[in-house]
C-alpha cells in the first residue's frame with residue numbers, strides 16, 4: 650500500500666491519515682497538520698486498489714471507528730473520525 | 744471533461760431551488776467542485792467528493808450529488824456531509840461550519856465493497872463464491888408520495904419529498920405486476 654510521507658518537525662506521534670483525494674475536509678486535515686509542522690503519512694483511499702480499500706476499511710473498523718474519511722490514526726491505535734480539530738490537537742499534544 | 748463553471752452553475756442553481764447556499768469559503772468550495780468534476784469524469788456521474796464510490800451506478804445512486812442525505816443533513820446540522828450545501832445561518836457565519844456525522848447506512852457501503860470483492864473473486868472461476876448481491880439485485884420499487892402524488896422508482900423512497908417536502912413516512916409502495924426492469 651503506497652503511503653505518502655509528509656515530513657515535519659513534530660514527529661512525536663505516528664500519524665496516518667486515510668483520506669479521499671477529492672474531499673475538502675481531508676485536504677483541510679492535511680493542511681492543518683502541515684501548518685502545525687506535524688509529520689504524517691496519508692493514503693488517498695479512492696486511488697488505491699479494491700483490495701487495499703478493503704484492508705483500510707478493516708483497519709479503521711478494528712479501531713472501533715466507522716469507515717468514513719478522513720480518519721486519522723494516531724500511533725496505530727487511536728482513530729479520529731473527521732476533521733475534529735479539538736480531538737486531533739489533544740491526541741497529538743499540539 | 745465538464746467545465747468547472749458548469750459544475751458550479753449546476754450546484755448554484757440547485758442551491759437556489761432548495762433555498763440553500765454554497766460553502767462561503769472559496770477554496771473549500773473549489774476543492775469540492777473539482778472533486779465533483781473529477782468523479783463525473785472517472786465514474787460517469789458526479790458522486791459525492793467525500794465518499795468512496797464503487798463505480799457502479801446502482802450502488803452509488805444514493806451518493807450522487809445532491810445525495811439522498813443532503814436534505815435531512817442540512818435540516819438537522821445546517822450543512823451536507825461535504826459542507827457543499829449550507830443553511831443560511833451557517834452561510835452568514837452565525838454558526839461555525841464543522842464536520843457532521845455520516846448518515847449513509849453502513850450496509851450500503853458494505854454492499855459496494857462486497858460486490859467489488861466478488862468481481863475480483865470471479866476472475867479465477869474456481870475460487871468464485873456468490874456471497875453478495877449483484878448490482879442488478881438492487882431491488883428498485885415504485886414509491887409515491889401520499890401527500891402530493893410524486894412518484895419515484897428507486898430502492899428506497901427519499902428522506903424528504905423533493906416536490907412537497909413531506910417526510911419519508913409519507914411514501915407508500917405502489918404494487919405493480921408488470922416488470923419494469925430492462
Ligand code: SF4
Pocket residue numbers: 790791792793806807808809810811812813823824825826827828
Ligand atoms: S454530501 Fe453534499 S457534496 Fe456530497 S453528495 Fe451530498 S450534497 Fe453533494
